[in-house]
Amino acid sequence: MKKITVDVAVIGGGTAGLGAYRAAKAHTKKVVMIEGGPYGTTCARVGCMPSKLLIAAAEAVHHIQKAPGFGVHPEGEIRIDGREVMARVKRERDRFVGFVLEGVDSIPDEDKIQGYARFVDAHTLIVDDHTEIHAERIVIATGSRPSWPAAWNELGDRLIINDDVFNWDDLPHSVAVFGPGVIGLELGQALHRLGVQVIMFGMGGLVGPLTDEAVRDYAAKTLNEEFYLDADAKVEQMFRDGDSVIIRYLDKAGQQQETRVDYVLAATGRRANVDKLDIANTGVQLDNRGIPVADRFTLQTSVPHLFIAGDASNQLPLLHEAADQGRIAGDNAGRFPDIRAGLRRSSISVVFSDPQIAMVGSTLRELNQKYSSCGCFEIGEVSFEDQGRSRVMLRNKGLLHVYGEHGTGRFLGAEMMGPNVEHIAHLLAWAHQQQMTVSQMLDMPFYHPVIEEGLRTALRDLNAKLHLGPEMVKRCLDCGPGA
Template sequence: MKTLNVDVAIIGGGTAGLGAYRAAKAHADNVVMIEGGPYGTTCARVGCMPSKLLIAAAEAVHHIEKAPGFGIHPQGEILINGREVMDRVKRERDRFVGFVLEGVDDIPAEDKIAGYAKFVDNNTLVVDDHTRIEAKRIVIATGSRPAWPAPWNDLGDRLIVNDDVFDWDDLPGSVAVFGPGVIGLELGQSLKRLGVDVVMFGVGGQVGPLTDPTVMAYADKTFNEEFYLDPDAKVEEMVREGDSVHIRYIDKQGETKRIAVDYVLAATGRRPNVDKLDIENTGMELDARGVPTADPYTMQTSVASIFVAGDASNQLPLLHEAADQGRIAGDNAGRFPDIRAGLRRSKISAVFSDPQIAMVGETYKEITTRLGTCECFETGTVSFEGQGRSRVMLRNKGVLNVYGEQGTGRFLGSEMMGPNAEHLAHLLAWAHQNKMTISQMLDMPFYHPVIEEGVRTALRDLNAKLHLGPETIKHCLDCGPGC
């Protein structure tokens, strides 16, 4: 077995691992990256990019279906060619993966080690049966994988995860989606709009990542207008028969229903890939799920020489967060023992459903947990159903809630479902990161007619409730009609 002595060893070659490698190399020459699977990152291969390609195809169909609302009537039946849809998804997906691989190819061959690493102790790794690595510092950036209940394995190849969807050559006839989270909502709605029969089941009443009960109730109602969604389903039986899966469940009216579907899509969460690292051989403190705990500003674990980043950290499993965490972890591993807090940006997340869902800063649940039952914050709201630009585009569905602190008037966060929520969320995230007050945000320019005017309406409602401004005027003269 070959033995290497290195300054920094990075376990994992995804978004966080690549970021950690580049950051560590700025301080140390002797850095290696260990990867047992394919390079290309979860985002490029099976995550955010291929899912957006499927969503884009679904949106094209939806625009045609909405055209009669404008007095435009497409002639003939809409033909959805599933093979052509999936061919484009895979071709473009491969292009995105190729961009990542180009960056990997630039890394010197001697810095890349193929295989799966396991800990021997705090500073020693064994990669498969061929390399022993003595590392002064180690970064864990092993990512995550889909997780589902073990009994579902009896469904065989009729059980799929999001990874499998993007390898389809054609679209199936029907799919039951379990898990109305980010992945389930995006893929489920897209498949429905592309002609696939979709039913969706959840547990505990959760819809997407939302925590605000008002916004969540709106989302539940809106999705149910397109397909059957029970966020707190009672599924009594799920068995495979031939090439289909038969499901018996109690519907929302209390009646027993039976359906047969081609596939069951498990969108029931992801598990950090740390369970096969033999981390029990280290001194790291672990959380209840067996994941190493880490300082969110330095990414340092309880063992000073070990850092963790990306989905493996069990913090925010988002690409931009993984990239930031990787840079912070790699920088600190490279400059050790000169540990420094890295830039952590205001939280921002989005679900690319239609309408989109987005969350910024502190969530409703985080605020109420932190402040308890005291009347220390207020909520401003706007409905997009009557908002001018949204109605012009026939995209007038959604609700936006913004939260502000009593006394200071500081903007705390927001949860929303609405048109262009991804763009509204960016504006609000910039305001949150700059610690702006509601009054300061209202001093910013708003054009007319734009969807962003809805943000101003919500902010004015909030400012009035904080007793920092006048009550909202129903027909404001400094705004255009329908703002």
Template sequence: MKTIKIDVAVIGAGSAGLPAYRAAKAAGASALLIEGGPYGTTCARVGCMPSKLLIAAAEAAHAASSTAPFGVHVDGAIRIDGREVMRRVKSERDRFVGFVVDSVEGIPAEDRVIGYAKFIDDNWLQVGDHTRVQARSVVIATGSSPYVPAMYRALGDRAIVNDDVFSWDDLPRKIAVIGAGVIGLELSQALARLGVDVTVLGARGRVGPLTDPAIRDYAQKVFSDALHFEPRAEVEAATRDGDTVHLRYRASDGTLVDDSYDYVLVTAGRRPNMGRLALGNTTLELDSHGMPVYDPVTLQAGAHPVFIAGDANGVLPLLHEAADEGRAAGSNAARYPNVAPLVRRAPISVLFSDPGIAMVGARHADLAAGSFVAGEVSFEDQGRSRVMLRNRGLMHVYVDKATRRFVGAEWIGPDAEHIAHLLAWALQMNLTVDAMLDMPFYHPVVEEGLRTALRNAAALLKAEH
């Protein structure tokens, strides 16, 4: 059994673990990167990048079938070759993964260990059956995995998660998607546009991350127009017959529905990967779910030299947040006990649908009633959006009554991913609605819709006084 003594052991070589390792080294500490699975982040292998490749194919199919209103006619049927679609998705996915693997393999060999790590005690780790590691500090960056309820696990390989979609050689004929969160809606719309018969079964009226009732209702209609969307369905039974899955569910209107599918795609959330770590061998305080109790500001578990970053802590499962947390955790692990708080950037979230969904800053659900005004704009008659026939969407921007500062926004609409960045920058700069309206707006652009929402918010503030 090999023994390694190190300043910082980083468990997990993903979007949080890699920055943690580099930050620890930059702080002058010796560091070891431990990875149990293949190199290549969740984002590159089964997340951000392959999903956007599938969405890009869907957008191409949708564009090709939507030219007639412009007077441009594509004669004959639009043919979608599922095998060619998936071939490109997997080929380009492998290219992105290759970049990550090359980066990891550029790390000195003596700083890398392959194998699953578990705690022997607070400062000792065992990796596989070949290495013991004594670490002054530990960063847990083990990521997360899709959660599949028992009802669907019983379906075997006919119940899949998003990871499995990107191993397909061809597109299926018909699927049911369980869950109407970000992953479920992105993949559902993409697959529907590629000719797959898709049914989405939500549970609590959820539409992606949205909390503003008016925006959520608008988005629900958008998705209901594009595919079979049941935002409040209750699945009563799931059975398998050969390669066919039968679902019985009660629809939003109370109707009992029986239907059959090739697959059930379960997008019921993700859970932190903590099961292999043997945390019971440590003196860390654990919550009722077996998660270490930790400070979300410093990422430190109690007073211990253990730091939790990225999807492993279950707070903000976004790549840029994971990278920021990884850097902070690695730096704090190297400098322990002199830890520093993580300074988070303005919150930003994007759902890559069409029209896009985005949220910046405070959610509607988190704002105190009466403390803000909501400036609104509909994109249905917004000039540039209508020119492009992309005129579907509704936006609310939230402005604090006392300070006139922009505090958040939720919306569905065209170019949401780009407008989200403008608003995140404005939020991080603590701009007031007045300062934002002083900024330049070109004509004709979709961003003029944002200006309308800001103007409406300013008018509401004026009316309050």
């Protein structure tokens, strides 16, 4: 067995791992990156990029279908060639992966170790029984993988995950999507618009990452107008029958229904890839899911020389978060023991459904927990159904809630569904990171006619409801998050 000694070992070669490697390399040359699977990152291979390619194709179909609403009538029947759709998805997906691989190719071969690592102790790693690594510091950046109930394995190749969708050569006839989260909503709606019969089941009424009940209910109602979505489904039986899957369930009226589909798409969550690392051998503190507990600003665990970043940390599984975390963890591993807090940006998340769903800053659930004893925040609202620019484009569906703090007037967060709210979410995230007040936000320029005028309406509604002044500030400090 080959034995090597390094200053920093990074386990994982995805977005977080690559960021950690480069950050650590700025402090020491003795850095290795260990990767068991293919390089290319989850985002480029099976995540953000191929899903947006599929969504783009679906949007093209949808625009044609909506054209008669403007008095424009396309000639002939819309023909969707599934093979052409998937060929472009895979071709462009491979192009994005290629960009990532170019960066990986620039890393010296001696710094890349192929294989799966496991801990012998807090400083020692064994990689596929061929290499033993003694590392002064270690960054865990092993990513995550889809998870589903074990009983579903009986469905065999009729059970698929998002990875499988992007390897299709053609589109199927029908798919049942379990899990109306980010992945389920994006893929489910895109497949529906591309002519696939889609039925979607959820649990507990959840839709996307939304925690604001009013926005969540609006989203469920809006999406259900396009395809069957039961966010709190009662599935009684699911079994394979030949090359199909039969699902028996109670519909929203309590009536028993049966459907036959080609595939079941499991979009029921992801699991951090830390369970096969023998991580207990390090003595690191784990949470109730078996994931190392880490400081949010330094990514340092309870074992000072161990750091964790990206989806493996299970903090916020998004590419930009993984990049930030990898950079922070790698920098601290490289400069150890000079640990420094890294920049953690205001949270922002987007679901590329139509209408889009987005969240910024604190969620309503978090605010209810923080201010549970005094309710020191208020909600501003706007509907996009009568918003000028949205109606012009025949995209007037949506609801936006913005949250502000009594006393200070500070903007706290937002949850929304609406047309192109990815752009509104960015404006709000910038305002949140700058800790702006609602009044300051209203002093910013708004053009006419634009969708962002809807945001101004919501901010005006919120500003009118806020109670400001030193007495209210003191009251909220006494009961709020700093109490």
